[in-house]
Amino acid sequence: MNSRAENFYAVWRERCRAVNALRDGGSVPPEKLLQAVWQHQRLQRDRLKTADGRSLRVLHPGFVSVEGGPDFRGAVLQFENDKPVSGDVEIDLQSSGWRAHGHDKNPNFKNVILHVIWEALGKIETVPFVLALKYQLDAPVAELALALENEAGLPEALRGQCSSPLRELNEVQLAEILRAAAKVRFENKAKAMLARAKHSGWEAALWENLFRALGYKHNVWPMQNLAETKPRWMRNAASAFEIQARLLGVSGLLPEDLTRAQKSSDTFLRRAWDCWWRDRDEFSDCTLLRTVWKFHGLRPANHPQRRLALAAHWLTSDDLVSQIEDWIADDISDQKLLSSLHKIFHVERDDFWSWHWTFKSARLVKPQPLLGAARMTDLAVNVVLPWLWIRGACARSPGGSEKLQGEVERRFLAWPAAEDNSVLKLARQRLLGTARARVLKGAAAQQGLMQIVRDFCEHSNAVCADCRFPELVRGWRASAAI
Numbered sequence: 001m002n003s004r005a006e007n008f009y010a011v012w013r014e015r016c017r018a019v020n021a022l023r024d025g026g027s028v029p030p031e032k033l034l035q036a037v038w039q040h041q042r043l044q045r046d047r048l049k050t051a052d053g054r055s056l057r058v059l060h061p062g063f064v065s066v067e068g069g070p071d072f073r074g075a076v077l078q079f080e081n082d083k084p085v086s087g088d089v090e091i092d093l094q095s096s097g098w099r100a101h102g103h104d105k106n107p108n109f110k111n112v113i114l115h116v117i118w119e120a121l122g123k124i125e126t127v128p129f130v131l132a133l134k135y136q137l138d139a140p141v142a143e144l145a146l147a148l149e150n151e152a153g154l155p156e157a158l159r160g161q162c163s164s165p166l167r168e169l170n171e172v173q174l175a176e177i178l179r180a181a182a183k184v185r186f187e188n189k190a191k192a193m194l195a196r197a198k199h200s201g202w203e204a205a206l207w208e209n210l211f212r213a214l215g216y217k218h219n220v221w222p223m224q225n226l227a228e229t230k231p232r233w234m235r236n237a238a239s240a241f242e243i244q245a246r247l248l249g250v251s252g253l254l255p256e257d258l259t260r261a262q263k264s265s266d267t268f269l270r271r272a273w274d275c276w277w278r279d280r281d282e283f284s285d286c287t288l289l290r291t292v293w294k295f296h297g298l299r300p301a302n303h304p305q306r307r308l309a310l311a312a313h314w315l316t317s318d319d320l321v322s323q324i325e326d327w328i329a330d331d332i333s334d335q336k337l338l339s340s341l342h343k344i345f346h347v348e349r350d351d352f353w354s355w356h357w358t359f360k361s362a363r364l365v366k367p368q369p370l371l372g373a374a375r376m377t378d379l380a381v382n383v384v385l386p387w388l389w390i391r392g393a394c395a396r397s398p399g400g401s402e403k404l405q406g407e408v409e410r411r412f413l414a415w416p417a418a419e420d421n422s423v424l425k426l427a428r429q430r431l432l433g434t435a436r437a438r439v440l441k442g443a444a445a446q447q448g449l450m451q452i453v454r455d456f457c458e459h460s461n462a463v464c465a466d467c468r469f470p471e472l473v474r475g476w477r478a479s480a481a482i
Protein backbone atom coordinates (compact mmCIF):
# COMPACT_ATOMS: atom_id res chain seq x y z
CA MET A 1 0.00 0.00 0.00
CA ASN A 2 1.21 3.52 -0.74
CA SER A 3 2.48 5.60 2.16
CA ARG A 4 0.73 8.89 2.77
CA ALA A 5 3.59 10.84 1.10
CA GLU A 6 3.09 8.84 -2.12
CA ASN A 7 -0.65 9.14 -2.11
CA PHE A 8 -1.60 12.35 -3.83
CA TYR A 9 -5.10 12.32 -2.36
CA ALA A 10 -3.68 12.06 1.18
CA VAL A 11 -1.44 15.03 0.44
CA TRP A 12 -4.40 17.12 -0.81
CA ARG A 13 -6.38 16.22 2.23
CA GLU A 14 -3.51 16.96 4.58
CA ARG A 15 -2.94 20.41 3.13
CA CYS A 16 -6.61 21.42 3.20
CA ARG A 17 -7.58 20.01 6.56
CA ALA A 18 -4.53 21.23 8.45
CA VAL A 19 -5.14 24.74 7.15
CA ASN A 20 -8.86 24.54 7.93
CA ALA A 21 -8.20 23.34 11.45
CA LEU A 22 -6.34 26.49 12.29
CA ARG A 23 -8.32 28.95 10.21
CA ASP A 24 -11.25 29.39 12.64
CA GLY A 25 -9.36 31.25 15.32
CA GLY A 26 -6.01 32.23 13.78
CA SER A 27 -3.48 30.39 15.91
CA VAL A 28 -6.19 29.13 18.29
CA PRO A 29 -7.64 25.76 17.28
CA PRO A 30 -11.43 25.40 17.21
CA GLU A 31 -13.10 24.29 20.43
CA LYS A 32 -14.29 21.11 18.71
CA LEU A 33 -10.68 20.08 18.21
CA LEU A 34 -9.89 20.73 21.87
CA GLN A 35 -12.80 18.48 22.79
CA ALA A 36 -11.47 15.72 20.52
CA VAL A 37 -7.99 16.14 21.98
CA TRP A 38 -9.42 15.74 25.47
CA GLN A 39 -11.63 12.80 24.56
CA HIS A 40 -8.80 10.94 22.87
CA GLN A 41 -6.29 12.17 25.45
CA ARG A 42 -3.78 13.33 22.88
CA LEU A 43 -1.79 14.89 25.71
CA GLN A 44 1.51 14.41 27.44
CA ARG A 45 -0.37 12.39 29.98
CA ASP A 46 2.54 11.61 32.27
CA ARG A 47 3.45 15.24 32.90
CA LEU A 48 0.23 17.20 32.92
CA LYS A 49 0.17 20.32 35.09
CA THR A 50 -2.75 22.56 35.93
CA ALA A 51 -2.38 26.31 35.51
CA ASP A 52 -1.53 26.64 39.21
CA GLY A 53 1.22 24.03 38.94
CA ARG A 54 -0.46 20.91 40.33
CA SER A 55 0.26 17.57 38.76
CA LEU A 56 -2.75 15.95 37.14
CA ARG A 57 -3.46 12.34 36.21
CA VAL A 58 -6.46 11.66 34.01
CA LEU A 59 -7.79 8.27 35.06
CA HIS A 60 -10.75 8.73 32.74
CA PRO A 61 -11.65 11.81 30.64
CA GLY A 62 -15.41 11.25 31.12
CA PHE A 63 -18.12 10.82 28.51
CA VAL A 64 -19.21 13.38 25.95
CA SER A 65 -22.32 15.06 27.22
CA VAL A 66 -25.12 15.17 24.66
CA GLU A 67 -27.71 16.97 26.73
CA GLY A 68 -26.15 20.35 27.32
CA GLY A 69 -24.21 21.28 30.45
CA PRO A 70 -20.49 20.53 30.76
CA ASP A 71 -18.76 18.94 27.75
CA PHE A 72 -17.73 15.73 29.55
CA ARG A 73 -19.52 13.97 32.39
CA GLY A 74 -18.10 11.63 35.00
CA ALA A 75 -14.36 12.13 34.47
CA VAL A 76 -12.02 10.61 37.08
CA LEU A 77 -9.01 12.80 37.89
CA GLN A 78 -6.21 12.80 40.41
CA PHE A 79 -4.61 16.09 41.46
CA GLU A 80 -1.16 15.73 43.07
CA ASN A 81 -1.29 12.64 45.30
CA ASP A 82 -4.83 13.29 46.50
CA LYS A 83 -7.60 10.73 46.32
CA PRO A 84 -9.01 10.51 42.77
CA VAL A 85 -12.16 12.56 42.30
CA SER A 86 -15.03 12.10 39.90
CA GLY A 87 -16.75 15.06 38.24
CA ASP A 88 -17.35 16.96 35.00
CA VAL A 89 -14.97 18.68 32.60
CA GLU A 90 -15.76 21.84 30.65
CA ILE A 91 -13.80 22.89 27.60
CA ASP A 92 -13.50 26.49 26.46
CA LEU A 93 -10.91 28.34 24.45
CA GLN A 94 -10.05 30.74 27.27
CA SER A 95 -10.37 30.72 31.04
CA SER A 96 -12.51 33.87 30.81
CA GLY A 97 -15.13 31.65 29.11
CA TRP A 98 -16.03 30.30 32.55
CA ARG A 99 -17.68 33.55 33.61
CA ALA A 100 -18.44 34.88 30.14
CA HIS A 101 -20.62 31.82 29.40
CA GLY A 102 -22.29 32.03 32.81
CA HIS A 103 -20.92 28.64 34.00
CA ASP A 104 -20.14 30.12 37.43
CA LYS A 105 -23.86 30.72 38.04
CA ASN A 106 -25.29 27.70 36.22
CA PRO A 107 -26.21 24.83 38.59
CA ASN A 108 -25.56 22.32 35.77
CA PHE A 109 -21.87 23.19 36.10
CA LYS A 110 -21.56 22.74 39.84
CA ASN A 111 -19.84 19.34 39.45
CA VAL A 112 -17.14 20.64 37.11
CA ILE A 113 -13.72 19.72 38.53
CA LEU A 114 -11.56 20.81 35.60
CA HIS A 115 -11.77 23.66 33.13
CA VAL A 116 -9.77 22.74 30.03
CA ILE A 117 -8.67 25.71 27.91
CA TRP A 118 -6.27 26.39 25.07
CA GLU A 119 -3.87 28.84 26.65
CA ALA A 120 -3.58 30.34 30.11
CA LEU A 121 -3.57 34.11 29.56
CA GLY A 122 -4.30 36.83 32.11
CA LYS A 123 -6.10 36.09 35.35
CA ILE A 124 -6.86 32.40 35.85
CA GLU A 125 -9.76 30.99 37.81
CA THR A 126 -8.48 28.43 40.31
CA VAL A 127 -11.80 26.76 41.13
CA PRO A 128 -12.37 24.59 39.24
CA PHE A 129 -8.77 23.77 38.34
CA VAL A 130 -7.62 24.89 34.92
CA LEU A 131 -5.64 22.86 32.43
CA ALA A 132 -4.15 24.73 29.45
CA LEU A 133 -3.50 22.41 26.52
CA LYS A 134 -1.27 24.48 24.25
CA TYR A 135 2.07 23.20 25.56
CA GLN A 136 0.85 19.81 26.76
CA LEU A 137 -0.26 18.15 23.50
CA ASP A 138 1.46 14.96 22.35
CA ALA A 139 1.80 16.16 18.72
CA PRO A 140 1.64 19.42 16.74
CA VAL A 141 -1.88 20.79 16.58
CA ALA A 142 -2.15 20.49 12.77
CA GLU A 143 -1.21 16.82 13.00
CA LEU A 144 -3.83 16.28 15.69
CA ALA A 145 -6.44 18.04 13.58
CA LEU A 146 -5.84 15.50 10.84
CA ALA A 147 -5.65 12.50 13.11
CA LEU A 148 -8.81 13.30 15.05
CA GLU A 149 -10.93 14.56 12.20
CA ASN A 150 -12.70 11.28 11.55
CA GLU A 151 -12.46 9.79 15.00
CA ALA A 152 -16.07 9.26 15.94
CA GLY A 153 -17.04 7.51 19.11
CA LEU A 154 -15.18 6.25 22.09
CA PRO A 155 -11.47 5.50 21.78
CA GLU A 156 -10.55 1.85 22.23
CA ALA A 157 -8.75 2.51 25.52
CA LEU A 158 -11.83 4.12 27.02
CA ARG A 159 -14.14 1.19 26.51
CA GLY A 160 -15.56 -0.48 29.57
CA GLN A 161 -13.81 -3.45 31.11
CA CYS A 162 -16.69 -5.67 30.04
CA SER A 163 -16.16 -4.75 26.40
CA SER A 164 -13.56 -7.45 25.90
CA PRO A 165 -15.49 -10.40 27.48
CA LEU A 166 -18.67 -9.25 25.70
CA ARG A 167 -16.91 -9.23 22.36
CA GLU A 168 -15.71 -12.77 22.98
CA LEU A 169 -19.32 -13.94 23.04
CA ASN A 170 -20.92 -15.17 19.86
CA GLU A 171 -24.09 -13.49 18.56
CA VAL A 172 -26.42 -16.00 20.19
CA GLN A 173 -24.73 -15.69 23.59
CA LEU A 174 -24.79 -11.89 23.50
CA ALA A 175 -28.47 -11.95 22.54
CA GLU A 176 -29.14 -14.29 25.44
CA ILE A 177 -27.54 -11.96 28.00
CA LEU A 178 -29.39 -8.94 26.62
CA ARG A 179 -32.68 -10.84 26.57
CA ALA A 180 -32.22 -11.93 30.18
CA ALA A 181 -31.50 -8.33 31.26
CA ALA A 182 -34.49 -7.10 29.22
CA LYS A 183 -36.80 -9.52 31.00
CA VAL A 184 -35.64 -8.19 34.37
CA ARG A 185 -36.42 -4.65 33.23
CA PHE A 186 -39.78 -5.68 31.80
CA GLU A 187 -40.84 -7.54 34.95
CA ASN A 188 -39.75 -4.66 37.19
CA LYS A 189 -41.95 -2.30 35.22
CA ALA A 190 -44.83 -4.75 35.36
CA LYS A 191 -44.47 -5.14 39.14
CA ALA A 192 -44.46 -1.38 39.66
CA MET A 193 -47.75 -1.31 37.73
CA LEU A 194 -49.15 -4.06 39.92
CA ALA A 195 -48.33 -1.99 43.01
CA ARG A 196 -50.25 0.96 41.52
CA ALA A 197 -53.11 -1.28 40.39
CA LYS A 198 -53.53 -2.59 43.95
CA HIS A 199 -54.08 0.99 45.05
CA SER A 200 -56.10 2.45 42.27
CA GLY A 201 -57.18 -0.36 39.91
CA TRP A 202 -55.90 -1.69 36.60
CA GLU A 203 -57.26 1.07 34.40
CA ALA A 204 -55.84 3.80 36.60
CA ALA A 205 -52.45 2.05 36.56
CA LEU A 206 -52.57 1.96 32.76
CA TRP A 207 -53.48 5.65 32.46
CA GLU A 208 -50.81 6.69 34.95
CA ASN A 209 -48.17 4.89 32.95
CA LEU A 210 -49.41 6.22 29.63
CA PHE A 211 -49.23 9.74 31.04
CA ARG A 212 -45.78 9.12 32.49
CA ALA A 213 -44.58 7.88 29.10
CA LEU A 214 -45.92 11.05 27.48
CA GLY A 215 -43.80 13.06 29.91
CA TYR A 216 -40.57 11.58 28.49
CA LYS A 217 -37.78 11.74 30.99
CA HIS A 218 -38.12 15.43 31.90
CA ASN A 219 -41.80 15.66 32.71
CA VAL A 220 -42.66 12.29 34.18
CA TRP A 221 -43.76 13.66 37.55
CA PRO A 222 -46.13 16.41 36.47
CA MET A 223 -47.68 13.90 34.05
CA GLN A 224 -48.04 11.36 36.86
CA ASN A 225 -49.70 14.04 39.00
CA LEU A 226 -52.19 14.80 36.27
CA ALA A 227 -53.02 11.12 35.87
CA GLU A 228 -53.60 10.80 39.61
CA THR A 229 -56.18 13.58 39.59
CA LYS A 230 -57.85 12.29 36.41
CA PRO A 231 -61.10 11.19 38.12
CA ARG A 232 -61.64 14.81 39.11
CA TRP A 233 -60.83 16.69 35.93
CA MET A 234 -62.47 14.09 33.68
CA ARG A 235 -65.82 14.49 35.45
CA ASN A 236 -68.49 15.78 33.03
CA ALA A 237 -65.93 16.59 30.34
CA ALA A 238 -67.51 15.53 27.09
CA SER A 239 -65.48 16.43 24.02
CA ALA A 240 -61.77 16.06 23.26
CA PHE A 241 -61.55 19.85 23.22
CA GLU A 242 -63.13 20.22 26.64
CA ILE A 243 -60.72 17.63 28.06
CA GLN A 244 -57.81 19.43 26.41
CA ALA A 245 -58.86 22.75 27.90
CA ARG A 246 -59.14 21.20 31.35
CA LEU A 247 -55.82 19.41 31.01
CA LEU A 248 -54.10 22.62 29.89
CA GLY A 249 -55.71 24.47 32.79
CA VAL A 250 -54.99 21.85 35.47
CA SER A 251 -51.42 21.39 34.23
CA GLY A 252 -50.73 25.13 34.47
CA LEU A 253 -49.79 25.11 30.78
CA LEU A 254 -52.64 27.23 29.40
CA PRO A 255 -50.96 30.53 28.46
CA GLU A 256 -52.46 33.59 30.13
CA ASP A 257 -51.85 35.79 27.10
CA LEU A 258 -52.77 35.53 23.47
CA THR A 259 -49.87 35.25 21.04
CA ARG A 260 -51.11 38.33 19.09
CA ALA A 261 -49.16 36.89 16.15
CA GLN A 262 -50.80 33.54 15.33
CA LYS A 263 -54.50 33.91 14.56
CA SER A 264 -55.32 30.21 14.80
CA SER A 265 -53.50 29.92 18.13
CA ASP A 266 -55.38 32.87 19.54
CA THR A 267 -58.71 31.41 18.40
CA PHE A 268 -57.79 28.16 20.16
CA LEU A 269 -56.71 29.99 23.31
CA ARG A 270 -59.91 32.05 23.49
CA ARG A 271 -62.02 28.87 23.22
CA ALA A 272 -59.87 27.06 25.80
CA TRP A 273 -60.16 29.99 28.20
CA ASP A 274 -63.95 30.04 27.73
CA CYS A 275 -63.96 26.48 29.14
CA TRP A 276 -61.26 26.92 31.78
CA TRP A 277 -62.74 30.16 33.08
CA ARG A 278 -65.79 28.23 34.32
CA ASP A 279 -63.77 25.37 35.83
CA ARG A 280 -60.70 26.84 37.35
CA ASP A 281 -62.01 27.55 40.85
CA GLU A 282 -63.25 23.99 41.16
CA PHE A 283 -59.80 22.60 40.33
CA SER A 284 -57.64 25.20 42.02
CA ASP A 285 -56.44 22.71 44.65
CA CYS A 286 -55.12 20.28 42.03
CA THR A 287 -53.78 22.79 39.50
CA LEU A 288 -50.03 22.47 38.93
CA LEU A 289 -47.62 25.36 38.76
CA ARG A 290 -46.10 25.96 35.36
CA THR A 291 -42.67 25.87 37.02
CA VAL A 292 -42.89 22.08 37.62
CA TRP A 293 -42.54 21.53 33.86
CA LYS A 294 -39.20 21.39 32.10
CA PHE A 295 -38.91 22.64 28.54
CA HIS A 296 -35.17 22.81 28.09
CA GLY A 297 -33.91 20.53 25.32
CA LEU A 298 -37.41 19.42 24.27
CA ARG A 299 -38.22 19.08 20.60
CA PRO A 300 -41.30 21.17 19.76
CA ALA A 301 -43.12 17.97 18.70
CA ASN A 302 -42.69 16.67 22.25
CA HIS A 303 -43.94 19.78 24.01
CA PRO A 304 -46.20 18.74 26.92
CA GLN A 305 -49.08 20.87 25.59
CA ARG A 306 -49.11 18.75 22.44
CA ARG A 307 -48.79 15.53 24.47
CA LEU A 308 -51.78 16.55 26.59
CA ALA A 309 -53.81 17.04 23.42
CA LEU A 310 -52.94 13.48 22.42
CA ALA A 311 -54.00 12.19 25.85
CA ALA A 312 -57.28 14.12 25.55
CA HIS A 313 -58.11 12.24 22.35
CA TRP A 314 -57.33 8.87 23.95
CA LEU A 315 -59.54 9.79 26.89
CA THR A 316 -62.41 10.64 24.56
CA SER A 317 -62.46 7.08 23.28
CA ASP A 318 -64.56 4.93 25.62
CA ASP A 319 -63.02 1.66 24.60
CA LEU A 320 -59.24 2.14 24.56
CA VAL A 321 -58.78 -0.57 27.19
CA SER A 322 -61.00 -3.09 25.43
CA GLN A 323 -59.21 -2.38 22.14
CA ILE A 324 -55.89 -3.20 23.86
CA GLU A 325 -57.40 -6.41 25.22
CA ASP A 326 -58.65 -7.38 21.76
CA TRP A 327 -55.25 -6.59 20.30
CA ILE A 328 -53.44 -9.09 22.53
CA ALA A 329 -56.09 -11.74 21.84
CA ASP A 330 -55.80 -11.28 18.05
CA ASP A 331 -53.45 -13.34 15.95
CA ILE A 332 -50.90 -10.78 14.70
CA SER A 333 -47.69 -11.46 12.81
CA ASP A 334 -44.38 -9.97 14.00
CA GLN A 335 -44.32 -7.61 11.02
CA LYS A 336 -47.67 -6.07 11.96
CA LEU A 337 -47.15 -5.69 15.71
CA LEU A 338 -46.23 -2.02 15.60
CA SER A 339 -48.76 -0.92 12.99
CA SER A 340 -51.62 -2.83 14.63
CA LEU A 341 -51.07 -1.21 18.03
CA HIS A 342 -50.41 2.15 16.42
CA LYS A 343 -53.89 1.98 14.87
CA ILE A 344 -55.40 1.94 18.37
CA PHE A 345 -53.40 4.91 19.67
CA HIS A 346 -53.29 6.91 16.47
CA VAL A 347 -55.33 10.13 16.37
CA GLU A 348 -56.66 10.85 12.92
CA ARG A 349 -56.66 14.63 13.15
CA ASP A 350 -56.73 17.41 15.72
CA ASP A 351 -58.00 20.72 14.35
CA PHE A 352 -55.21 22.66 16.01
CA TRP A 353 -52.37 20.34 17.04
CA SER A 354 -52.10 18.48 13.75
CA TRP A 355 -51.10 21.85 12.27
CA HIS A 356 -48.99 23.37 15.04
CA TRP A 357 -45.97 22.31 17.11
CA THR A 358 -46.64 24.93 19.78
CA PHE A 359 -48.93 27.94 20.29
CA LYS A 360 -46.21 30.28 19.06
CA SER A 361 -45.21 28.35 15.96
CA ALA A 362 -46.67 29.16 12.58
CA ARG A 363 -49.21 26.86 10.95
CA LEU A 364 -47.47 23.86 9.36
CA VAL A 365 -47.69 23.29 5.64
CA LYS A 366 -48.60 19.61 6.12
CA PRO A 367 -50.44 18.09 9.08
CA GLN A 368 -48.14 16.21 11.47
CA PRO A 369 -49.16 13.12 13.45
CA LEU A 370 -49.63 13.51 17.18
CA LEU A 371 -48.01 10.13 17.75
CA GLY A 372 -45.14 8.79 15.65
CA ALA A 373 -44.05 5.17 15.31
CA ALA A 374 -41.01 5.72 17.56
CA ARG A 375 -43.15 6.93 20.46
CA MET A 376 -45.53 4.05 19.86
CA THR A 377 -42.68 1.60 20.43
CA ASP A 378 -41.85 3.32 23.73
CA LEU A 379 -45.48 3.07 24.79
CA ALA A 380 -45.60 -0.60 23.79
CA VAL A 381 -42.46 -1.82 25.57
CA ASN A 382 -42.76 0.45 28.61
CA VAL A 383 -46.49 0.49 29.22
CA VAL A 384 -48.87 -1.63 27.16
CA LEU A 385 -46.97 -4.94 27.15
CA PRO A 386 -45.87 -4.88 30.84
CA TRP A 387 -49.44 -3.93 31.81
CA LEU A 388 -50.95 -6.81 29.83
CA TRP A 389 -48.33 -9.21 31.17
CA ILE A 390 -48.86 -8.43 34.85
CA ARG A 391 -52.62 -8.48 34.41
CA GLY A 392 -52.19 -11.90 32.85
CA ALA A 393 -50.11 -13.02 35.83
CA CYS A 394 -52.91 -11.97 38.16
CA ALA A 395 -55.71 -13.51 36.10
CA ARG A 396 -57.83 -16.12 37.80
CA SER A 397 -57.50 -19.00 35.33
CA PRO A 398 -53.89 -20.28 35.48
CA GLY A 399 -53.93 -21.92 32.03
CA GLY A 400 -55.34 -18.80 30.37
CA SER A 401 -52.92 -16.48 32.12
CA GLU A 402 -49.86 -18.49 31.08
CA LYS A 403 -51.01 -18.38 27.47
CA LEU A 404 -51.58 -14.63 27.67
CA GLN A 405 -48.25 -13.97 29.34
CA GLY A 406 -46.48 -16.16 26.79
CA GLU A 407 -48.03 -14.14 23.95
CA VAL A 408 -47.07 -10.83 25.58
CA GLU A 409 -43.49 -12.06 25.99
CA ARG A 410 -43.37 -13.20 22.39
CA ARG A 411 -44.49 -9.76 21.21
CA PHE A 412 -42.01 -8.01 23.49
CA LEU A 413 -39.10 -10.08 22.17
CA ALA A 414 -40.22 -9.58 18.56
CA TRP A 415 -40.84 -5.83 18.85
CA PRO A 416 -38.75 -3.78 16.39
CA ALA A 417 -36.01 -1.54 17.75
CA ALA A 418 -36.97 1.83 19.18
CA GLU A 419 -35.40 5.14 18.17
CA ASP A 420 -31.76 5.39 19.18
CA ASN A 421 -30.89 7.58 22.16
CA SER A 422 -27.82 8.95 23.91
CA VAL A 423 -27.78 6.27 26.64
CA LEU A 424 -27.83 3.51 24.04
CA LYS A 425 -25.21 5.20 21.89
CA LEU A 426 -22.76 5.46 24.73
CA ALA A 427 -23.56 1.97 26.04
CA ARG A 428 -23.01 0.41 22.62
CA GLN A 429 -19.61 2.01 22.35
CA ARG A 430 -18.57 1.43 25.90
CA LEU A 431 -19.84 -2.11 26.40
CA LEU A 432 -20.13 -3.57 22.91
CA GLY A 433 -17.29 -1.63 21.30
CA THR A 434 -19.34 -0.47 18.34
CA ALA A 435 -21.20 2.64 17.29
CA ARG A 436 -23.50 0.62 14.97
CA ALA A 437 -27.11 0.84 16.11
CA ARG A 438 -27.99 -2.33 14.21
CA VAL A 439 -26.03 -4.49 16.62
CA LEU A 440 -29.14 -4.32 18.83
CA LYS A 441 -31.68 -6.21 16.79
CA GLY A 442 -34.90 -5.23 18.52
CA ALA A 443 -36.46 -3.21 21.32
CA ALA A 444 -35.82 -5.99 23.86
CA ALA A 445 -32.07 -5.98 23.15
CA GLN A 446 -32.05 -2.19 23.63
CA GLN A 447 -33.93 -2.55 26.88
CA GLY A 448 -31.49 -5.24 28.02
CA LEU A 449 -28.50 -3.00 27.38
CA MET A 450 -30.13 -0.13 29.26
CA GLN A 451 -30.74 -2.45 32.18
CA ILE A 452 -27.06 -3.46 32.29
CA VAL A 453 -26.13 0.23 32.34
CA ARG A 454 -28.53 0.78 35.22
CA ASP A 455 -27.42 -2.27 37.19
CA PHE A 456 -23.68 -1.99 36.70
CA CYS A 457 -22.45 1.24 35.07
CA GLU A 458 -24.57 3.44 37.32
CA HIS A 459 -23.06 1.76 40.39
CA SER A 460 -19.51 2.14 39.18
CA ASN A 461 -17.59 4.98 37.57
CA ALA A 462 -15.94 5.80 34.28
CA VAL A 463 -12.99 3.49 35.01
CA CYS A 464 -15.37 0.62 35.93
CA ALA A 465 -14.14 0.50 39.54
CA ASP A 466 -15.45 -2.55 41.44
CA CYS A 467 -17.77 -3.56 38.60
CA ARG A 468 -18.42 -7.29 38.66
CA PHE A 469 -20.08 -7.49 35.26
CA PRO A 470 -16.92 -8.45 33.29
CA GLU A 471 -16.17 -11.31 35.66
CA LEU A 472 -19.81 -12.45 35.56
CA VAL A 473 -19.79 -12.50 31.76
CA ARG A 474 -16.53 -14.47 31.69
CA GLY A 475 -17.85 -16.97 34.23
CA TRP A 476 -21.14 -17.36 32.33
CA ARG A 477 -19.32 -17.96 29.07
CA ALA A 478 -17.02 -20.53 30.67
CA SER A 479 -19.94 -22.43 32.19
CA ALA A 480 -21.86 -22.28 28.89
CA ALA A 481 -18.87 -23.89 27.16
CA ILE A 482 -18.87 -26.92 29.51
Ligand code: SF4
Nearest residue numbers: 160162456457464467
Ligand atom coordinates in the same frame (compact mmCIF):
# COMPACT_ATOMS: atom_id res chain seq x y z
S1 SF4 B 1 -19.08 -0.19 34.69
FE1 SF4 B 1 -19.18 -2.41 34.38
S2 SF4 B 1 -20.87 -2.73 32.94
FE2 SF4 B 1 -20.31 -0.56 32.84
S3 SF4 B 1 -18.80 -0.45 31.17
FE3 SF4 B 1 -17.64 -0.75 33.07
S4 SF4 B 1 -17.36 -2.94 33.23
FE4 SF4 B 1 -18.99 -2.60 31.74
